[in-house]
Amino acid sequence: MIYQGSHIDHDTEVTADVCVIGSGAGGACMAAELAEAGMKVVLLEEGPYRYGQDFRHNTIDAVKTLYRDGGSSFVFGNAKIIIAEGRCVGGSTVVNSGVCHRTPPEILQRWHEEYGIRQILPDAMESYFEKVEARLHAAPDHERIVGDDSRKLRIAAERLNYHLRVNKRNQIECCGCKNCIMGCPSGAKQSALIAYLPRALSHGADLFANCRVDHLQVRRNRITDVEGKVKNPKTGKVHRIRVHSQRVVLAGGAIQSPLLLLRNKIANSSRQVGQNLYIHPSIKVVAVYDEDIEAWKGSPQSYQIHEFMNEGILLSVNFVPPDVLAATLPYVGERMAAEMQQYNRMVVFGALVEDSHPGRVRYIYPDYALVQYRLTRQDIEAVRRALSLMSQVALASGAVKVLLPVPGLKPVESGNDLEALQRARISPRDLEMITFHIMGTCRMGENPATSVVNSFGQSHDLENLFIADASLFPSPIGINPMVTIQALATRNAEYIIQQAS
Amino acid sequence: MIPRNDTIAFVDALLSHLPAEKRHERMKPTLERIQVFVSGMPWWTQFLLKAMFWIWEYSAVLFYFRPFSQLSPDRRKTYIERAGHSRIGMFRDLTRVLRGLCYTAYFNLQDTWTDLGYAPESFIQKAIDERRRHLSWLQRHYEQDRDLLMTFMQNSYEVAGAEWNMVSSMEILNLTAKTSGAAEQVAL
Numbered sequence: 001m002i003y004q005g006s007h008i009d010h011d012t013e014v015t016a017d018v019c020v021i022g023s024g025a026g027g028a029c030m031a032a033e034l035a036e037a038g039m040k041v042v043l044l045e046e047g048p049y050r051y052g053q054d055f056r057h058n059t060i061d062a063v064k065t066l067y068r069d070g071g072s073s074f075v076f077g078n079a080k081i082i083i084a085e086g087r088c089v090g091g092s093t094v095v096n097s098g099v100c101h102r103t104p105p106e107i108l109q110r111w112h113e114e115y116g117i118r119q120i121l122p123d124a125m126e127s128y129f130e131k132v133e134a135r136l137h138a139a140p141d142h143e144r145i146v147g148d149d150s151r152k153l154r155i156a157a158e159r160l161n162y163h164l165r166v167n168k169r170n171q172i173e174c175c176g177c178k179n180c181i182m183g184c185p186s187g188a189k190q191s192a193l194i195a196y197l198p199r200a201l202s203h204g205a206d207l208f209a210n211c212r213v214d215h216l217q218v219r220r221n222r223i224t225d226v227e228g229k230v231k232n233p234k235t236g237k238v239h240r241i242r243v244h245s246q247r248v249v250l251a252g253g254a255i256q257s258p259l260l261l262l263r264n265k266i267a268n269s270s271r272q273v274g275q276n277l278y279i280h281p282s283i284k285v286v287a288v289y290d291e292d293i294e295a296w297k298g299s300p301q302s303y304q305i306h307e308f309m310n311e312g313i314l315l316s317v318n319f320v321p322p323d324v325l326a327a328t329l330p331y332v333g334e335r336m337a338a339e340m341q342q343y344n345r346m347v348v349f350g351a352l353v354e355d356s357h358p359g360r361v362r363y364i365y366p367d368y369a370l371v372q373y374r375l376t377r378q379d380i381e382a383v384r385r386a387l388s389l390m391s392q393v394a395l396a397s398g399a400v401k402v403l404l405p406v407p408g409l410k411p412v413e414s415g416n417d418l419e420a421l422q423r424a425r426i427s428p429r430d431l432e433m434i435t436f437h438i439m440g441t442c443r444m445g446e447n448p449a450t451s452v453v454n455s456f457g458q459s460h461d462l463e464n465l466f467i468a469d470a471s472l473f474p475s476p477i478g479i480n481p482m483v484t485i486q487a488l489a490t491r492n493a494e495y496i497i498q499q500a501s
Numbered sequence: 502m503i504p505r506n507d508t509i510a511f512v513d514a515l516l517s518h519l520p521a522e523k524r525h526e527r528m529k530p531t532l533e534r535i536q537v538f539v540s541g542m543p544w545w546t547q548f549l550l551k552a553m554f555w556i557w558e559y560s561a562v563l564f565y566f567r568p569f570s571q572l573s574p575d576r577r578k579t580y581i582e583r584a585g586h587s588r589i590g591m592f593r594d595l596t597r598v599l600r601g602l603c604y605t606a607y608f609n610l611q612d613t614w615t616d617l618g619y620a621p622e623s624f625i626q627k628a629i630d631e632r633r634r635h636l637s638w639l640q641r642h643y644e645q646d647r648d649l650l651m652t653f654m655q656n657s658y659e660v661a662g663a664e665w666n667m668v669s670s671m672e673i674l675n676l677t678a679k680t681s682g683a684a685e686q687v688a689l
Contacts, residue, residue: 056622057621057622057625058609059605059609060534060537060538060541060605060606060609061537063538063541064537064538064540064541065541069541069542069543069546070538070539070540070541070542070543070546071541071542072542072543072546080594080597173632173635173636174632175628175629175631175632176628177621177624177625177628177629178621178625179621179625185625185629186628186629186632188632296619296621296624297624321621322608322613322614322617322619323604323605323606323607323608323609324605325608326604326605326607326608327600327601327602327604327605327608328601330585330597332514332515332578332581332582332585332600333514333515333517333518333578333582334517334518336515336518336604337518337519340608340617341616341617343617343618343619344617344618344619368545407585407586407593407597408586427590429590429593429594430593
């Protein structure tokens, strides 16, 4: 059963075998696996419940309802980096592009060797990846829905002989309407909202939407109660929900999960909660062609260029609506109007850069997160390299010019401009960056002095607390993390079921 | 937050490329979209934005001896352009945030989309309708799986709206595997 704020008109107490906090990639997956194993699951989700026809194509309305802080969260540090994080039932899976990548084997190997994580090597994870991909129906896009922007990326990769990766996406008969980042209106995208939550609900799970958890009651190394508050939009009154639970799964994402632990001053004997934050900072350039592309049609991110993965750079094309694009271009008045008039001829190339140095999440009274993160010199060099590579790829695909969203940098129109870009002075302050992948603030490991949870997401300090989101990652993974989160959640759910039995 | 002279003056300067009549016409909806956008943000961000507009308004006094909203339209535009390239990083940040907020609102208007030739809503509806037709086609070919297919379609279109009627994803997956395989055969 789904309860929304309007359904709650008094303080409520419920009992469960497992209370899952957060309904995104990890939380929903965990809830489905545990409910199917016969456990009584209660899910608490801070965001609203939206589905199907609720998802309209309007950025402002979408960020207001589906994204944390109305899309205004940002990182404090030497660069301005916007944090794009879903805050709705289904979490960020509702607003991502649905790219499904398995964790690179070398990352799993590193986690095993450096952090002593057990049963994480590729062979051990294989069955979980298979299970998740089957659940998500991960498959390449049908050629008929591949967007012209993705085709441009493919052309460039062929001309430059770069390694092009055909992405699998979690979709069934995707119609290519490009509305993924504002929620899938056709129901084709197999987000947690479709692939996992219905399974959990059909096995008796209850979901409380609009419920922000603020208190975890601890007695003798166990969490006994989870408490949250729900505002009823009809009456305006705030009611409390208390869940008496045998086990608690924390899956609020890599900012909210550590925040809850820090706020309650629990599970932090290692002092690692909130540390080791990685964000995959992303940068973009805007390629302009002399023909109409209409990048708002077709499936998003059908391909990626993985040629530079060893440098920690992943290239792709992204759909950016005109309102967001205009906000990031450094022009005013007639110049802005002239550039934006070419919107249908534009393709936005994006690069994801693997971080070299972690940031951290701090708790600010009464209930706020301060995300601190600094781009290092190495990161800035990687960003410059990414700008240069994206420009090169765009020109190779036939672009007549490439707009750089950095004040003072001229558009790239030729090889000479590319060389100039490599010499240009770039201040991190002027970079327009965004992060979609937030990871690693409650990292797993076998050493309780250096990690928050064990190899299976179980807290070293509180025996019935488990974590099931990207905060588990001990290091950045350099690719889209959804499948990694869900594979780990599936594996850790199995561990919980074994423990319970 | 709206309407305030500083915000109106800022938006007016950003829309300086429009003819006066059109600018006047777009001003109100742009300000409304700013209001909607900002209302979704937490209170401290709203406070910060108000403070930024206030600082912006009176920062012009340092250069032109009068607040930003009392400058001529040309000077307002010049001031924004120069501030965007200022040597003072905080000033560049201020310009970027305010310009970003106002342009987001302006380029969120349906009329602006029409000017750009951007019409996603009709396209999205068309794409969804085509998908529906495609699934109907599958349905015609697989009468034996009719019940299962109907459940699948219900799941796909209504998403989690009818959670009590939901089939498991595995059933959907099995069905999709069947229909995909058969669709390939038909195509061959």
